[in-house]
Amino acid sequence: MTEPTFLDGNAMAGALGEVFAVDVTAAVARCDGCGAVGVLAEAHVFMDAPGAVVRCTSCDSVLLRVVSAPGRTWLDLRGLSYLQLATPSAP
Ligand SMILES: [Zn+2]
Numbered sequence: 263m264t265e266p267t268f269l270d271g272n273a274m275a276g277a278l279g280e281v282f283a284v285d286v287t288a289a290v291a292r293c294d295g296c297g298a299v300g301v302l303a304e305a306h307v308f309m310d311a312p313g314a315v316v317r318c319t320s321c322d323s324v325l326l327r328v329v330s331a332p333g334r335t336w337l338d339l340r341g342l343s344y345l346q347l348a349t350p351s352a353p
Pocket of ligand 1: 295296297298319320
């Protein structure tokens with residue numbers, strides 16, 4: 263059995279944590295390719311591209327891409343229908 267070439271979505275905590283003030287790995291994402299809905303932490307993350315590529319576990323479509331350089335981060339979310347983030351409730 264070969265080792266998987268990807269990590270799980272928890273690998274995105276650092277890069278996305280710099281952009282979002284909430285825990286993005288707990289976010290629920292809907293794949294724009296097949297409609298699968300799941301927690302981002304369970305997605306497949308490939309770190310061997312320029313930046314990180316997060317792929318759908320159902321259809322392997324690209325959900326999002328993150329490329330970081332000193333002082334800036336590019337975030338491509340076009341593979342998502344939506345990203346549902348938990349936000350603190352108002353008092
Ligand atoms: Zn999909």
